[in-house]
Amino acid sequence: MTTILILTGIGCLLGALIILAGKVLPPESRDLKRVERIAELLPGMNCGACSYSGCFAYAQALVKNPKTLLDNPCMVLLQDTEKLKLVEASLGLTVNVTMMERKACIHCGGGSEDICQWAGTDTCKGVAQRHKGYKRCPFGCLGLGDCIMACPQNAIYMNSEKGVAVVDWEKCNGCGLCVAECPQKLIQLVPANTKVALLCTYASIKNIPGREKCDVGCTHCKKCVRACEHDAITWNSKRLTPIFDHNKCTLCLKCVEACPQNTLIACVKEKVLVTD
């Protein structure tokens, strides 16, 4: 008899405690409900292409700063007009979908020589985890094609001559799935109206002069800035890279001609990737 009473008593006590906790604790913040509502509208695949850890984290970022949707849009959401409208309504801003179009760009031109033979796993991630790769440039494309495996559009192919992956902009729909795949962090989503791109990433790291590491690396010579007649190129002295203003660019290709390392390439929409 006592057993039954004690068990019932403890059960009731704990039940009361839970109810009490529900009353005493501060109510769920309004933001959380908004975040949950937006997270429901997001694709929910947690692909990580937006560089957040998942759709929930992205929804949190959206609630915190609605402009995130413009700067760093969810590519899957942009294709779903119905849900996009709902998200826009709850964030209070509108998105111009055509302006948001993005393409993947791999910021490496290849050309760094192999300094050792690699005979282990044939994935970029495996190589990058154990060593800094087998190329002279520790930041370059490893050319084992993790991004190719990730691309649902088959838009990435391997330039076997240079050992570097290249994106076919005609096929690329800017989903961004490849961005998270690259262990070297070479892939970036750039606006689809990008006219000239810098195919080098270690430019931002000061102590590695390009010409020692590879034939096509940026040497920070700033010739492109001087060559531009339309003030479309400015120099980012913090990252030591040129910045392109694609609205001012007339695609005269003077900067591409001026680049002594051929690091700059012209991306023209009609003809996908034109080097030189």
Add this chain to the structure above:
Amino acid sequence: MNELISIFIGMALVNNFVLSRFLGLCPFFGVSKKLDNALSMGIAVTLVMFLASVVTWFIYHHILVPFNVEYMKIIIYIVVIASLVQIVEMAIKRTNVTLYNALGIYLPLITTNCAVLGITLINTQEDFSLIQSMVSALGGGIGFLFVLVIMSGIRERLELSDVPKSMKGLPIAFITAMLLSLTFFGFGGMV
């Protein structure tokens, strides 16, 4: 003090929950694929273990023993742990959303984690005082976290390694767990 240290080390390393007591094996294999998840799970388990030990100590010594119903301890402990997890989840959800999101599904999953029930029963069985059971719960939780983190680190690398096709995935994880368990036998003489 020495006794507390030996209880802590005994719980964390010598009688490690996963590798020598073989408790809490489901999260050990289920949640050890990614380092971040393993860390969240380990922290959540440590937290719940600690709270459960404190609460069950009071219930055992102030309710079960006076009324002479010690044999009911298993069922009461289960009820206590389940409701405790409920309250903790509610508290975290309303105070720290980021932490709640990081722990995610693992917090409610702990309700059925045998390592948590295990620590409360072991504390009762060893007749620990309140301080001793707190230390042993912390030791057990940190030992669990430790092993989970080691395992997930190894498994993250295994994923990228050239494993024979028939061994890929869980089989090689079992072999890894076996080797880890053998390593932990090395702590055997410590306490």
